[in-house]
Amino acid sequence: MMLLTLRRWLRARITLGWALAKHVMMGPWAGRRSDPRRWLRRMGAEALGPTPAGNWPRFAGSSRCIGCGLCDLFGSEALPRPSLVIRGSARLPSDAPHVSAQTLAALHAIAGDVARICPQGVQVDDILALVRNNQEALVLAVAAGGPAR
Numbered sequence: 835m836m837l838l839t840l841r842r843w844l845r846a847r848i849t850l851g852w853a854l855a856k857h858v859m860m861g862p863w864a865g866r867r868s869d870p871r872r873w874l875r876r877m878g879a880e881a882l883g884p885t886p887a888g889n890w891p892r893f894a895g896s897s898r899c900i901g902c903g904l905c906d907l908f909g910s911e912a913l914p915r916p917s918l919v920i921r922g923s924a925r926l927p928s929d930a931p932h933v934s935a936q937t938l939a940a941l942h943a944i945a946g947d948v949a950r951i952c953p954q955g956v957q958v959d960d961i962l963a964l965v966r967n968n969q970e971a972l973v974l975a976v977a978a979g980g981p982a983r
């Protein structure tokens with residue numbers, strides 16, 4: 835067992851060392867590879883935008899849902915089970931385009947009611963702000979020639 839672990843450790847170091855040596859040796863001929871714009875373009879193509887700065891303080895309050903389902907009392911035709919949306923809400927920039935304006939409006943309509951009864955004090959307004967900030971960030975990124983969806 836010890837020998838197997840040692841072999842894997844050694845192989846990992848050799849593989850990493852070889853990759854580093856190739857990178858250093860090929861550096862002068864592979865200038866494009868170290869160009870961060872290429873990487874940023876790839877992120878843009880995958881809609882992996884950066885997290886808007888205003889979102890960071892909102893994550894804690896919006897992520898406490900334990901799925902008790904109490905807020906489903908305020909379900910509507912537009913949003914039959916609010917708890918599912920709250921729990922699985924699009925917190926990543928790349929997910930934001932999938933949230934419809936109708937869903938956001940329905941969430942906004944029940945935000946006060948959820949705040950009154952939610953045992954975890956989940957801040958629905960923070961979820962709305964997260965999604966909207968992400969959507970705006972993607973719109974700006976598209977306008978700047980970034981993510982295209």
Ligand code: SF4
Nearest residue numbers: 899900902903905952
């Ligand atoms: S009431 Fe609060 S904790 Fe319960 S499912 Fe709704 S948001 Fe989550």
